[in-house]
Amino acid sequence: MVNSKHRIVLGLVVLVLFSFSSFGQALQKTIIKQSLSSFAYSTTFEISPKWNLNTEFQERIFLDPVRQSQLFGKLQVNFSPFKDLILGNAFAYYLNSPGDPEFASSFKVPEIRLNHDLGYKHKFKNLILGHRYRMEERFIRKRLNDALIEGYRFVERLSYTVSLECNLLKSKSKDHNLSLKLSDGIFINSNSGIIYNTFDQNRFYAALNYQLIKNMSVELGYINLFQQRSSGDEYLNRNIANLAISHRIKMHTKN
Secondary structure, eight states: OHHHHHHHHHHHHHHHHHHHHHHHHHTTSEEEEEEEEEEEEEEEEEOSSSEEEEEEEEEEEEETTEEEEEEEEEEEEEEOSSTTEEEEEEEEEEEEOOOOTTSOTTOOEEEEEEEEEEEEEEEOSSEEEEEEEEEEEEEEEEEETTEEEEEEEEEEEEEEEEEEEEEEEOOTTSSSOEEEEEEEEEEEEOSTTOOSOSEEEEEEEEEEEEEEETTEEEEEEEEEEEEEOTTSSEEEEEEEEEEEEEEEEEOOOOO
């Protein structure tokens, strides 16, 4: 038990130090600040105690000027062989804006993305500490300036996210709980074609989650996305207001 706690603390320290190191290096570079809003809707179909199917739709919008930043749909299958351990595989389709003001608001870059997850949790009395390791295989449509061209470029990305969920309010019926969620993730581009931006981004998230009814919750949160661009000397610092609705549908009778 002591060794497990030491590993958790060590992982958190390494993540924080890496985040500050990346941010410190970026202070000497060009930082582009952007404000966005995001809306997400997800449904989890609980097929059995060990299997579930998750669908998610999300849209992000630039606020100055107002235009679409990203739209995606995702389908993920999760399997839990043991308690608090989750394995997941997903397919997603993205439409991404390059994020530069000189591009027309209608210009979008398609992307096909596969991801493979390993996650596990440590549950305490009122806290849940989570870890998620992810490998992404990204197939991004090639472009020349503001025009799409034939073919896709491949980017492999690895990430580690640590999360903390704390129960702030428990209702007697357990249908209207309120919780605080915090997470921080480091994303690394790992394939050989990456020259300048091996470090891809750091993503911090803080939110309040309120359970509307037994199987549906609403979440209001803030995302800070600090990302290095492919040029290597420019960084995006994105502040994102996020609204998410989650729906869970139980399709089996076993508790």
